Amino acid sequence: MENKNNITVFGATGRIGKELLKLLSQAQISVTAVTRDKNKAVIFPGVVWVEADMSDKASLAAALRGSRAVFLVSSVGKDFVTQQNNVIEAAQKLGVGHLVKLSSGVADKESPLYIPRVHGEVEAFLQTSGLPYTILRANGMMQNWLGELAESVKLERKFYESTGDGKRAYVDIRDIAEVAFKVLTAPQAHNNKTHLLTSDEAVNYDQVARALSDVVGEAVTYVPISLDEAGREMKESGMPGWAVETFLAYDQAQRNGQAEFVSRAVQDILAKPARTIEDFVLDYADRFR
Ligand SMILES: NC(=O)c1ccc[n+]([C@@H]2O[C@H](COP(=O)([O-])OP(=O)(O)OC[C@H]3O[C@@H](n4cnc5c(N)ncnc54)[C@H](OP(=O)(O)O)[C@@H]3O)[C@@H](O)[C@H]2O)c1
Structure with missing residues:
Protein backbone atom coordinates (compact mmCIF):
# COMPACT_ATOMS: atom_id res chain seq x y z
CA MET A 1 0.00 0.00 0.00
CA ASN A 139 -11.75 38.07 7.06
CA GLY A 140 -9.90 40.99 5.38
CA MET A 141 -6.16 40.51 5.87
CA MET A 142 -3.78 42.99 7.56
CA GLN A 143 -1.08 42.13 5.00
CA ASN A 144 -3.25 43.87 2.34
CA TRP A 145 -1.87 47.09 3.88
CA LEU A 146 1.67 46.25 2.69
CA GLY A 147 0.83 47.36 -0.86
CA GLU A 148 -0.64 50.76 -1.78
CA LEU A 149 -1.37 51.78 1.79
CA ALA A 150 2.25 51.27 2.89
CA GLU A 151 3.58 53.10 -0.20
CA SER A 152 1.31 56.04 0.51
CA VAL A 153 2.31 56.18 4.20
CA LYS A 154 5.99 56.12 3.16
CA LEU A 155 5.54 58.91 0.63
CA GLU A 156 3.15 61.31 2.31
CA ARG A 157 2.30 59.99 5.80
CA LYS A 158 -1.32 59.68 4.67
CA PHE A 159 -3.47 56.89 3.34
CA TYR A 160 -6.83 56.81 1.62
CA GLU A 161 -9.72 54.36 2.19
CA SER A 162 -13.46 54.38 1.53
CA THR A 163 -14.68 52.62 4.69
CA GLY A 164 -15.67 55.80 6.61
CA ASP A 165 -15.28 55.08 10.31
CA GLY A 166 -16.62 51.53 9.94
CA LYS A 167 -14.76 48.75 11.73
CA ARG A 168 -13.48 45.32 10.73
CA ALA A 169 -11.56 42.66 12.68
CA TYR A 170 -8.72 42.33 10.11
CA VAL A 171 -6.77 39.10 10.50
CA ASP A 172 -2.99 38.62 10.28
CA ILE A 173 -1.94 36.07 7.64
CA ARG A 174 0.51 34.54 10.12
CA ASP A 175 -2.46 33.62 12.35
CA ILE A 176 -4.26 32.08 9.37
CA ALA A 177 -1.15 29.98 8.64
CA GLU A 178 -0.88 28.92 12.30
CA VAL A 179 -4.53 27.85 12.32
CA ALA A 180 -4.03 25.94 9.04
CA PHE A 181 -0.98 24.22 10.57
CA LYS A 182 -3.00 23.13 13.64
CA VAL A 183 -5.87 21.82 11.53
CA LEU A 184 -3.61 19.98 9.07
CA THR A 185 -1.57 18.31 11.79
CA ALA A 186 -4.50 17.42 14.15
CA PRO A 187 -7.53 17.26 11.86
CA GLN A 188 -9.90 15.17 14.02
CA ALA A 189 -11.17 18.11 16.08
CA HIS A 190 -11.89 20.12 12.92
CA ASN A 191 -13.41 17.44 10.73
CA ASN A 192 -16.13 18.85 8.45
CA LYS A 193 -16.16 22.19 10.31
CA THR A 194 -16.08 25.78 9.07
CA HIS A 195 -14.10 28.34 11.08
CA LEU A 196 -14.39 32.10 10.61
CA LEU A 197 -10.97 33.70 11.12
CA THR A 198 -10.80 37.27 12.41
CA SER A 199 -8.66 39.07 14.96
CA ASP A 200 -10.15 39.61 18.41
CA GLU A 201 -11.20 43.26 17.92
CA ALA A 202 -12.80 45.21 15.09
CA VAL A 203 -10.97 48.47 14.33
CA ASN A 204 -11.44 51.46 12.02
CA TYR A 205 -8.79 53.26 9.97
CA ASP A 206 -8.34 56.07 12.52
CA GLN A 207 -7.11 53.37 14.92
CA VAL A 208 -4.82 51.95 12.20
CA ALA A 209 -3.45 55.48 11.61
CA ARG A 210 -2.71 55.88 15.34
CA ALA A 211 -0.91 52.53 15.47
CA LEU A 212 1.10 53.51 12.38
CA SER A 213 1.97 56.95 13.83
CA ASP A 214 3.47 55.21 16.88
CA VAL A 215 5.80 52.97 14.87
CA VAL A 216 6.67 55.51 12.17
CA GLY A 217 7.39 58.16 14.80
CA GLU A 218 5.44 60.84 12.89
CA ALA A 219 1.73 61.60 12.51
CA VAL A 220 0.08 59.31 9.95
CA THR A 221 -3.37 60.41 8.79
CA TYR A 222 -6.28 58.42 7.46
CA VAL A 223 -8.04 60.38 4.67
CA PRO A 224 -11.59 59.09 4.09
CA ILE A 225 -12.62 59.03 0.43
CA SER A 226 -15.98 58.25 -1.20
CA LEU A 227 -16.91 54.89 -2.69
CA ASP A 228 -17.06 56.62 -6.11
CA GLU A 229 -13.47 57.83 -5.78
CA ALA A 230 -12.30 54.40 -4.62
CA GLY A 231 -14.10 52.71 -7.53
CA ARG A 232 -12.53 55.13 -10.04
CA GLU A 233 -9.04 54.42 -8.69
CA MET A 234 -9.55 50.65 -8.79
CA LYS A 235 -10.76 50.81 -12.42
CA GLU A 236 -7.84 53.07 -13.40
CA SER A 237 -5.42 50.53 -11.88
CA GLY A 238 -6.75 47.95 -14.36
CA MET A 239 -8.70 45.83 -11.84
CA PRO A 240 -11.40 43.68 -13.47
CA GLY A 241 -15.03 44.82 -13.01
CA TRP A 242 -16.02 41.83 -10.84
CA ALA A 243 -13.18 42.60 -8.41
CA VAL A 244 -14.04 46.33 -8.25
CA GLU A 245 -17.68 45.50 -7.57
CA THR A 246 -16.78 43.03 -4.80
CA PHE A 247 -14.26 45.30 -3.04
CA LEU A 248 -16.59 48.31 -3.14
CA ALA A 249 -19.37 46.20 -1.61
CA TYR A 250 -16.97 45.12 1.17
CA ASP A 251 -16.14 48.80 1.86
CA GLN A 252 -19.80 49.79 1.74
CA ALA A 253 -20.70 47.07 4.28
CA GLN A 254 -17.90 48.29 6.55
CA ARG A 255 -19.07 51.94 6.24
CA ASN A 256 -22.54 50.79 7.29
CA GLY A 257 -21.26 48.94 10.37
CA GLN A 258 -22.02 45.52 8.88
CA ALA A 259 -18.43 44.22 9.01
CA GLU A 260 -17.79 44.47 12.76
CA PHE A 261 -18.21 40.75 13.41
CA VAL A 262 -15.56 39.06 15.57
CA SER A 263 -14.92 35.31 15.82
CA ARG A 264 -13.16 33.48 18.66
CA ALA A 265 -11.85 30.74 16.35
CA VAL A 266 -8.25 32.03 16.08
CA GLN A 267 -7.79 32.45 19.84
CA ASP A 268 -9.56 29.19 20.60
CA ILE A 269 -7.59 27.11 18.09
CA LEU A 270 -4.23 28.74 18.83
CA ALA A 271 -4.86 29.06 22.60
CA LYS A 272 -3.49 32.61 22.53
CA PRO A 273 -4.82 36.02 21.46
CA ALA A 274 -4.90 36.81 17.74
CA ARG A 275 -2.31 39.28 16.49
CA THR A 276 -3.45 42.91 16.88
CA ILE A 277 -2.93 45.85 14.51
CA GLU A 278 -0.23 47.05 16.94
CA ASP A 279 1.60 43.71 16.63
CA PHE A 280 1.26 43.88 12.85
CA VAL A 281 2.59 47.42 12.35
CA LEU A 282 5.48 46.78 14.72
CA ASP A 283 6.54 43.59 12.91
CA TYR A 284 6.32 45.28 9.48
CA ALA A 285 7.46 48.75 10.64
CA ASP A 286 10.16 49.05 7.96
CA ARG A 287 7.56 48.77 5.24
CA PHE A 288 5.84 51.97 6.46
CA ARG A 289 8.81 54.19 7.47
N1 LIG B 1 -6.95 39.49 0.63
C1 LIG B 1 -7.85 39.26 1.56
O1 LIG B 1 -8.12 40.11 2.43
C2 LIG B 1 -8.58 37.93 1.56
C3 LIG B 1 -9.56 37.68 2.52
C4 LIG B 1 -10.19 36.41 2.53
C5 LIG B 1 -9.86 35.45 1.59
N2 LIG B 1 -8.90 35.75 0.65
C6 LIG B 1 -8.56 34.71 -0.34
O2 LIG B 1 -7.18 34.39 -0.22
C7 LIG B 1 -6.77 33.79 -1.46
C8 LIG B 1 -5.42 34.35 -1.85
O3 LIG B 1 -4.45 33.94 -0.91
P1 LIG B 1 -2.95 34.53 -0.95
O4 LIG B 1 -3.04 36.01 -0.77
O5 LIG B 1 -2.10 33.74 -0.03
O6 LIG B 1 -2.55 34.19 -2.43
P2 LIG B 1 -1.55 34.97 -3.40
O7 LIG B 1 -0.41 35.52 -2.61
O8 LIG B 1 -2.35 35.87 -4.28
O9 LIG B 1 -0.99 33.76 -4.28
C9 LIG B 1 -1.83 33.06 -5.14
C10 LIG B 1 -1.32 31.63 -5.25
O10 LIG B 1 -2.24 30.90 -6.09
C11 LIG B 1 -1.48 30.03 -6.92
N3 LIG B 1 -2.24 29.75 -8.13
C12 LIG B 1 -3.05 30.59 -8.83
N4 LIG B 1 -3.57 29.96 -9.90
C13 LIG B 1 -3.07 28.70 -9.90
C14 LIG B 1 -3.22 27.58 -10.77
N5 LIG B 1 -3.98 27.63 -11.87
N6 LIG B 1 -2.55 26.43 -10.47
C15 LIG B 1 -1.75 26.37 -9.37
N7 LIG B 1 -1.58 27.39 -8.51
C16 LIG B 1 -2.22 28.55 -8.77
C17 LIG B 1 -0.20 30.81 -7.19
O11 LIG B 1 0.83 29.89 -7.50
P3 LIG B 1 1.94 30.09 -8.68
O12 LIG B 1 1.78 31.47 -9.24
O13 LIG B 1 3.23 29.87 -7.97
O14 LIG B 1 1.63 29.02 -9.65
C18 LIG B 1 0.06 31.51 -5.85
O15 LIG B 1 0.85 30.71 -5.00
C19 LIG B 1 -7.87 34.09 -2.49
O16 LIG B 1 -8.62 32.92 -2.72
C20 LIG B 1 -8.72 35.14 -1.78
O17 LIG B 1 -10.07 35.16 -2.20
C21 LIG B 1 -8.25 36.94 0.61
Missing part, protein backbone atom coordinates in the same frame (compact mmCIF):
# COMPACT_ATOMS: atom_id res chain seq x y z
CA GLU A 2 1.14 3.54 -0.79
CA ASN A 3 2.64 5.43 2.15
CA LYS A 4 0.73 8.69 2.68
CA ASN A 5 3.00 10.95 4.72
CA ASN A 6 3.02 14.22 2.84
CA ILE A 7 1.05 17.39 3.25
CA THR A 8 0.51 19.06 -0.13
CA VAL A 9 0.29 22.85 -0.08
CA PHE A 10 -1.29 24.69 -3.02
CA GLY A 11 -0.68 28.41 -3.37
CA ALA A 12 2.73 27.70 -1.83
CA THR A 13 4.39 30.74 -3.45
CA GLY A 14 1.57 32.98 -2.19
CA ARG A 15 1.27 35.02 0.98
CA ILE A 16 -0.49 32.42 3.15
CA GLY A 17 1.20 29.40 1.57
CA LYS A 18 4.71 30.71 2.29
CA GLU A 19 3.92 31.25 5.99
CA LEU A 20 2.44 27.75 6.20
CA LEU A 21 5.51 26.17 4.52
CA LYS A 22 7.72 27.81 7.12
CA LEU A 23 5.70 26.25 9.98
CA LEU A 24 5.49 22.79 8.42
CA SER A 25 9.19 22.81 7.62
CA GLN A 26 10.11 23.86 11.19
CA ALA A 27 7.99 20.93 12.46
CA GLN A 28 9.93 18.58 10.13
CA ILE A 29 6.80 17.50 8.29
CA SER A 30 7.37 16.38 4.71
CA VAL A 31 5.68 18.78 2.34
CA THR A 32 4.91 18.88 -1.36
CA ALA A 33 4.67 22.53 -2.39
CA VAL A 34 2.81 23.32 -5.60
CA THR A 35 3.58 26.09 -8.08
CA ARG A 36 3.07 26.59 -11.81
CA ASP A 37 6.63 27.86 -12.05
CA LYS A 38 9.48 26.35 -10.02
CA ASN A 39 11.54 29.52 -10.50
CA LYS A 40 9.30 31.03 -7.81
CA ALA A 41 10.10 28.28 -5.28
CA VAL A 42 11.41 29.29 -1.86
CA ILE A 43 13.78 26.77 -0.32
CA PHE A 44 12.78 25.28 3.05
CA PRO A 45 14.17 22.07 4.59
CA GLY A 46 11.84 19.11 3.97
CA VAL A 47 9.85 20.89 1.26
CA VAL A 48 9.78 19.33 -2.21
CA TRP A 49 8.48 21.57 -4.99
CA VAL A 50 6.38 20.25 -7.87
CA GLU A 51 5.06 22.06 -10.89
CA ALA A 52 1.30 21.65 -11.36
CA ASP A 53 -1.53 23.76 -12.71
CA MET A 54 -4.95 23.47 -11.08
CA SER A 55 -6.42 23.60 -14.59
CA ASP A 56 -4.47 20.49 -15.59
CA LYS A 57 -5.91 17.35 -13.97
CA ALA A 58 -2.95 15.10 -14.90
CA SER A 59 -0.50 17.43 -13.15
CA LEU A 60 -2.69 17.40 -10.03
CA ALA A 61 -2.68 13.63 -9.68
CA ALA A 62 1.12 13.70 -9.68
CA ALA A 63 1.24 16.54 -7.12
CA LEU A 64 -1.15 14.75 -4.76
CA ARG A 65 0.41 11.29 -4.85
CA GLY A 66 1.44 10.24 -1.31
CA SER A 67 -0.51 13.04 0.39
CA ARG A 68 -2.36 12.53 3.64
CA ALA A 69 -3.64 16.11 3.73
CA VAL A 70 -3.99 19.11 1.41
CA PHE A 71 -4.08 22.86 1.92
CA LEU A 72 -6.02 24.56 -0.86
CA VAL A 73 -5.59 28.26 -1.56
CA SER A 74 -5.31 30.11 -4.87
CA SER A 75 -5.93 33.56 -6.30
CA VAL A 76 -9.41 34.28 -7.66
CA GLY A 77 -9.72 34.46 -11.44
CA LYS A 78 -12.25 33.49 -14.05
CA ASP A 79 -11.65 29.71 -13.80
CA PHE A 80 -11.41 29.65 -10.00
CA VAL A 81 -14.29 27.23 -9.33
CA THR A 82 -13.20 24.67 -11.95
CA GLN A 83 -9.59 24.86 -10.78
CA GLN A 84 -10.31 24.42 -7.07
CA ASN A 85 -12.90 21.71 -7.77
CA ASN A 86 -10.28 19.87 -9.85
CA VAL A 87 -8.04 19.69 -6.77
CA ILE A 88 -10.91 18.47 -4.55
CA GLU A 89 -11.89 15.81 -7.08
CA ALA A 90 -8.31 14.59 -7.53
CA ALA A 91 -7.76 14.48 -3.74
CA GLN A 92 -10.98 12.54 -3.25
CA LYS A 93 -10.05 10.02 -5.96
CA LEU A 94 -6.59 9.47 -4.49
CA GLY A 95 -7.97 8.89 -0.98
CA VAL A 96 -6.40 11.95 0.65
CA GLY A 97 -7.40 12.00 4.33
CA HIS A 98 -8.27 15.68 4.82
CA LEU A 99 -8.49 18.90 2.78
CA VAL A 100 -8.31 22.37 4.30
CA LYS A 101 -9.76 25.09 2.07
CA LEU A 102 -8.98 28.78 2.57
CA SER A 103 -12.20 30.64 1.83
CA SER A 104 -13.75 34.09 2.02
CA GLY A 105 -15.16 35.44 5.30
CA VAL A 106 -18.43 36.11 3.50
CA ALA A 107 -18.50 33.05 1.19
CA ASP A 108 -22.02 32.43 -0.13
CA LYS A 109 -22.88 30.51 -3.31
CA GLU A 110 -25.96 32.70 -3.76
CA SER A 111 -24.06 36.01 -3.44
CA PRO A 112 -24.42 38.49 -6.31
CA LEU A 113 -20.73 39.34 -5.72
CA TYR A 114 -18.14 37.29 -7.61
CA ILE A 115 -15.52 36.51 -4.92
CA PRO A 116 -17.91 35.39 -2.13
CA ARG A 117 -19.93 33.46 -4.72
CA VAL A 118 -17.06 31.45 -6.22
CA HIS A 119 -15.72 30.56 -2.78
CA GLY A 120 -19.26 29.53 -1.79
CA GLU A 121 -19.57 27.32 -4.86
CA VAL A 122 -16.30 25.54 -4.09
CA GLU A 123 -17.31 25.13 -0.42
CA ALA A 124 -20.58 23.47 -1.54
CA PHE A 125 -18.68 21.12 -3.87
CA LEU A 126 -16.25 20.21 -1.08
CA GLN A 127 -19.03 19.61 1.44
CA THR A 128 -20.68 17.05 -0.84
CA SER A 129 -17.44 15.47 -2.14
CA GLY A 130 -17.17 12.86 0.63
CA LEU A 131 -13.65 14.12 1.40
CA PRO A 132 -13.08 15.03 5.09
CA TYR A 133 -12.58 18.82 5.12
CA THR A 134 -12.15 21.99 7.11
CA ILE A 135 -13.07 25.39 5.70
CA LEU A 136 -11.17 28.44 6.96
CA ARG A 137 -13.16 31.58 6.11
CA ALA A 138 -10.74 34.48 6.40
